[in-house]
Amino acid sequence: MNFEDELKLLLKTRHLFIYILTDEEERIEHLISKLINNSFSSTIYYWDFIDGYQGNPNYINHAQRNPLEALEFIENMTSETPKIFVLRDFSSFMHEKSVIRKIRNLSRKLRNSRSNILILTQELNIPILLKDIMTVIEFSLPSIREIHLELVRLLNILEVNFSSNLILDLAVAYKGLPIERIRRSMCKLISSYRIEDNLLDLILEEKKQIIKQTEILEFYPFSNNLDDIGGLDNLKNWLKRRSECFSNKAINYGLPSPKGVLLVGIQGTGKSLSAKAISREWKLPLLRLDIGKLFAGIVGESEARVRMMIRLAEASSPCVLWIDEIDKAFSGTSNNRDSGTTSRVFVTFLTWLSEKKSPVFVVATANNCMYLRPELLRKGRFDEIFFLDLPNIRERNSIFKVHLMSARPLTWHDYDLNYLSSITEGFSGAEIQQSIIEGMHKAFYEKREFITLDIVDAINDFIPLSFTDQVTISELQRWASLGKVRLASKSVEI
Missing domain, CATH: 3.40.50.300 (P-loop containing nucleotide triphosphate hydrolases)
Structure with missing residues (x-):
């Protein structure tokens, strides 16, 4: 059941308080208006804290800056005409004792009335005393189909021609953005559009900005691929078999x-x-x-x-x-x-x-x-x-190769990888990388090219973290032997 059908059902079955979670006030109000006009004969009243009631010339600005008076207005509307009251951001006031009591009184008094009270808010913040009174539904962000229709409408208005495939790609890329943000973004893209532009990359930047503003998630840059990781063959194979899983x-x-x-x-x-x-x-x-x-x-x-x-x-x-x-x-x-x-x-x-x-x-x-x-x-x-154990000697060789090829792509084969691998038992991949960096620092200070011996000296000065974390390693190895976790590497001694 989509949102429109669910809201229609709630209105028909006389759910008095309907708590709607949404980030798109304008879009939800447009849908409510369309739904009421097509399926109901109700009068709609809109209220917000600054402007009070709107939508009926007889009550313009009534209950400004007074949420309790806004509820009293609903209580005193005694006509038999079906009514819809849309209260914007009313959740901000629902923890006040007087408002809680008034809502509970209204839930009893208007139980059999032909009124519905819709609370529009961005956050789920219902007091415990009102949880059994409120029916919560979430107004989702626009679907790909809705975005596609909006893009076609915008392009027609702006008299811009995009191929049908590009419009569909844009609709998929815009998934997750509110309609108003999509409109602004499209106008911005079209005004600066050039043939060489990659519109999908520009939309990704738009998403990055939105996610950055939340301060919870961040788009993380990535430059490494699986070949940059030494060892972990089982994990790599598992991932490669699923490389097309989202296609x-x-x-x-x-x-x-x-x-x-x-x-x-x-x-x-x-x-x-x-x-x-x-x-x-x-x-x-x-x-x-x-x-x-x-x-x-x-x-x-x-x-x-x-x-x-x-x-x-x-x-x-x-x-x-x-x-x-x-x-x-x-x-x-x-x-x-x-x-x-x-x-x-x-x-x-x-x-x-x-x-x-x-x-x-x-x-x-x-x-x-x-x-x-x-x-x-x-x-x-x-x-x-997956259990990522300390690398065995073959994997240590591979890790040294990866890092030395990155540092010295032309001369990496001059380093004795077999010897370095044999003296780094108990080292993690990060510690192997750090030993190479320490060796480079020593040689750079002495104004010469670093050699295998510099890395060996750095290794001898290291105390691997694994020496102080044997309990965790032993427990994970026990889990692997019992089949509770899967080894990320093909050949690890347990």
Whole structure:
């Protein structure tokens, strides 16, 4: 059932208070007006805090700056004519004691009336005492079909000719933006349009600006591909087999979109690098979630932020959503000091992971498996859980090769990779890279080219992180032996 049908049903069945979540006030009001004109004979009254009531010349500016008076106006409208009252941003006043009491009184007094009260708001912020009175529905952002119709209308008005394929591509690219933003963006694109312009890249920049303003997600630049990662053969093969999973061909084949992967292992084993490489390998935008920004000080705001994060990710789909160090945010330890906020956010996130249909591929990373909640590890949350162990000697050789080819693309073969690999047991990929950088620093200070011996000296001065994190490594190796996680590498000694 689409939104219009759902709202029509609620109005017919006399739901008194209908709480509508929307970021597009103008678009929802246009839909309400069209629906009332086509299917009902109701009179519409609009109210906002600054201008009071609008829509009827007899009551212009009534109840300005007075939300309680706005409700009293509804109570005193005794005529039998069906009426629709649209209250803009009224959720801001619903926590006042007098407003709560008035709404509860109205719910009893007007129970059998022919009135409906629609509350338009951007946030879900209903007091506990009113939760059983309000019916909440969400007005989604425009579909690709709606965007396509709007683009055709705009291009006709502006007398601009685009091919039908380009219009369809633009409609897909604009998915996730409100209609008003699409209108402004199209006018901007057309006014500066040149044949050599890539309009789809310009639209991506528009999306980046919107997501940046939320301060929850960020478009993350990526430059690495899977070939830049040494080792991790099982993970690479798993990803390569799914490289076309978001294409129309896969959809027509009936293949469901993959949910995501959870990458566990100590720091420096390539988890974050893998997230960036997946995005480039699959040619999908990479969104990074800062988990810390989900949690706010105001009661209810954290839950609102996680819903916004989900909405933004789905609006930008198909995409890769990278959640770094998820174990720090959703640890298995109980926390009674946040009044259950972490648990509510976690439940909302878990539900979305299990039930999401949109093509958002989640890449979550975790350093310490001991802190992961069991619910997160259950099958169905992620397609696969990969354990990124410390690299074996063959993989260390590959990692040295990758980094030395990057630093010295013409002379990398002059370095003794076999010896360097043999003396770095227990080193992570990040520590191997750092040993090369330290060797380069030494040689640069001495004003000469760096050699194998410089790297060896740097290695001898290193204390690998793995020496202090044996508990985590041992536990992950035990999980791998039990089949609870899948090895990211083909040949790791357990």
